Amino acid sequence: MAKTRKIVLREDEMPRQWYNLAADLPNDPFMSPDGPVPAEAWAPVFPMNLVEQEYSTQRWIDIPEGVLELLTRWRPSPLHRAYNLEAAIGTPARIYYKNESLSPAGSHKPNTAVAQAWYNKEFGIKRLTTETGAGQWGSALSFACSLVGLECKVFMVRVSFDQKPYRKLMMQAWGGNCVASPSNETQAGRAILEKDPDTPGSLGIAISEAIEAAVTDPTGQTRYSLGSVLNHVMMHQTIIGLEAKKQLKIAGEKKVDVVIGCAGGGSNFAGLAFPFLYDKIHGADIDIIPVEPASCPTLTKAPYLYDHGDTAKMTPLVAMYTLGHSFIPPPIHAGGLRYHGMAPLVSKAVSKGLMSPQALHQLECYEAGILFAKTEGIIPAPETTHAIATTINEAKKAKEEGKEKVIIFNFSGHGLMDLTGYDKYLAGELTNYDLPDDVIKENLKELEGYPKP
Numbered sequence: 001m002a003k004t005r006k007i008v009l010r011e012d013e014m015p016r017q018w019y020n021l022a023a024d025l026p027n028d029p030f031m032s033p034d035g036p037v038p039a040e041a042w043a044p045v046f047p048m049n050l051v052e053q054e055y056s057t058q059r060w061i062d063i064p065e066g067v068l069e070l071l072t073r074w075r076p077s078p079l080h081r082a083y084n085l086e087a088a089i090g091t092p093a094r095i096y097y098k099n100e101s102l103s104p105a106g107s108h109k110p111n112t113a114v115a116q117a118w119y120n121k122e123f124g125i126k127r128l129t130t131e132t133g134a135g136q137w138g139s140a141l142s143f144a145c146s147l148v149g150l151e152c153k154v155f156m157v158r159v160s161f162d163q164k165p166y167r168k169l170m171m172q173a174w175g176g177n178c179v180a181s182p183s184n185e186t187q188a189g190r191a192i193l194e195k196d197p198d199t200p201g202s203l204g205i206a207i208s209e210a211i212e213a214a215v216t217d218p219t220g221q222t223r224y225s226l227g228s229v230l231n232h233v234m235m236h237q238t239i240i241g242l243e244a245k246k247q248l249k250i251a252g253e254k255k256v257d258v259v260i261g262c263a264g265g266g267s268n269f270a271g272l273a274f275p276f277l278y279d280k281i282h283g284a285d286i287d288i289i290p291v292e293p294a295s296c297p298t299l300t301k302a303p304y305l306y307d308h309g310d311t312a313k314m315t316p317l318v319a320m321y322t323l324g325h326s327f328i329p330p331p332i333h334a335g336g337l338r339y340h341g342m343a344p345l346v347s348k349a350v351s352k353g354l355m356s357p358q359a360l361h362q363l364e365c366y367e368a369g370i371l372f373a374k375t376e377g378i379i380p381a382p383e384t385t386h387a388i389a390t391t392i393n394e395a396k397k398a399k400e401e402g403k404e405k406v407i408i409f410n411f412s413g414h415g416l417m418d419l420t421g422y423d424k425y426l427a428g429e430l431t432n433y434d435l436p437d438d439v440i441k442e443n444l445k446e447l448e449g450y451p452k453p
C-alpha cells in the first residue's frame with residue numbers, strides 16, 4: 001500500500017488519565033494581598049471538583065467515564081504525516097501534526113470544554129459564563145454545555161465579534177448566548193465603555209465581565225469557565241500529547257526532536273508539549289517551542305511577574321510572563337493569541353529554560369498557512385499558522401543541516417470561520433506590527449509594588 005498518511009487510534013486506545021505537569025514542575029501559588037490564596041477562596045468562581053484539580057500535584061489523574069464518553073464524539077484525533085508539506089520544502093525532516101480541527105467546534109478547545117461542563121454539572125451548577133477571543137472557546141463551551149444540559153453565556157471580544165459573525169451563530173445553534181465585550185451588562189464593561197466607547201476590547205476585559213456575571217448571580221448556580229491559562233485546563237488538553245506519543249510509536253518513531261505549538265494562553269501548546277516535557281525533564285533531548293505573535297510577545301519580550309489574569313483585577317495574582325493586565329493588543333487576525341499573560345505552568349517551564357519561545361509576524365504566518373492549505377489541504381486557523389510557520393523554519397533548518405529530524409506540531413484548529421483574515425492577507429491589506437519596548441515598559445508600571453515570583 002502507499003505510504004500511511006494518518007495514524008489513527010481506536011476509541012478503546014484513548015488515554016484513560018490526564019498528565020499533570022504540576023507534579024514535576026512545582027509552581028508559584030496564586031497570591032492576594034493577604035498571602036497565598038487557599039483553594040476555598042475560589043468557591044464562588046469554579047466548582048470545587050475543578051478547584052481540587054487546579055491545586056492537585058498528583059501526576060496522573062483519571063478521566064471520568066462520563067468525560068471519556070463525551071470525548072469519543074470526535075476523539076481520538078488522527079496524527080497526520082505531512083508528506084506534501086515535506087516535499088514542498090524539500091526537507092529530510094519527518095513532519096507530523098496532530099489534527100485537533102476535527103472536533104465539532106473546529107479546534108482543541110472542546111477537550112477541556114466537555115470536561116469542565118461535565119464537572120460543573122456533577123457539582124449541581126446550572127449555568128456557565130465565559131469569555132472568548134477568536135470565538136473558538138465560546139463555541140466549544142456552548143457545544144459542551146448543550147451536551148450536558150447547562151446554560152452558557154459568552155462575552156466575545158468586540159473586534160472578533162465584528163470580524164467573525166459566524167462564530168456567534170455557531171454558539172447560538174448550540175444554545176449559547178453571545179454578547180460583544182465590553183458590554184453594558186456588567187460594571188466592568190460599563191466602566192471601560194465610559195472611558196473608551198470605541199475600544200476593540202481584550203481578553204482581559206471579557207474575563208472580568210464573565211467572572212462578574214458568574215459571581216453576582218443571586219441564585220449561586222452560575223460558575224465561570226476559562227478556556228486556557230489555568231492548570232486544570234492545561235491538564236485536560238494533555239490528551240493530545242498522550243495520544244500523539246502512542247501514534248508516533250505506531251509510526252515507528254523512536255525519538256522526537258522538535259515539538260511546536262502556537263501559544264495564546266498556552267493550552268493547545270501545553271496539551272501537545274507537556275507529555276513530551278515530562279520526557280525532557282527525565283533526560284530526553286527535545287526542543288520544545290511555543291510560538292506567539294510579535295504583536296503580543298508575552299514569552300519573548302515580557303518579564304516573569306505576578307499579575308492579574310483580567311483587566312478589572314478580579315482574579316488573584318498569577319505568576320506568569322505578562323504584558324500587564326491593561327494591555328490592549330493591536331487587532332491582528334489571530335484573535336486567540338492576544339492574551340496579556342501566559343499559563344503559569346508554561347511560564348514556569350520557560351523561566352526554567354525548558355522551552356525556547358519564538359515570536360512571529362502575521363504576514364509570515366499567513367504565508368505558511370497558504371502553503372499548508374495548498375499542500376496538506378486544510379485551511380488553518382490564523383492562530384495555528386504560527387505553529388506551521390515555525391515548523392517550516394525548523395524543517396528548512398534540518399535541510400541546511402542535512403538532518404532527518406522528527407518534528408511534530410499541534411494543528412490547533414481550522415480557519416473556515418476566519419476567512420476574513422485570509423481575505424485581507426490575499427488582498428495585501430495586512431501589515432506586520434512590532435510591539436515597541438516602551439509601550440511594554442509603560443504598561444508594566446501598573447505592576448509596581450506587586451510581589452515577585
Ligand SMILES: Cc1ncc(COP(=O)(O)O)c(C=O)c1O
Binds near residue numbers: 108134135137262
Ligand atoms: C485555533 C486556536 N489555536 C490556538 C488558540 C490559542 O489558545 P491557547 O493558547 O489556549 O491554545 C486559540 C484560541 O482561541 C484557537 O482558537
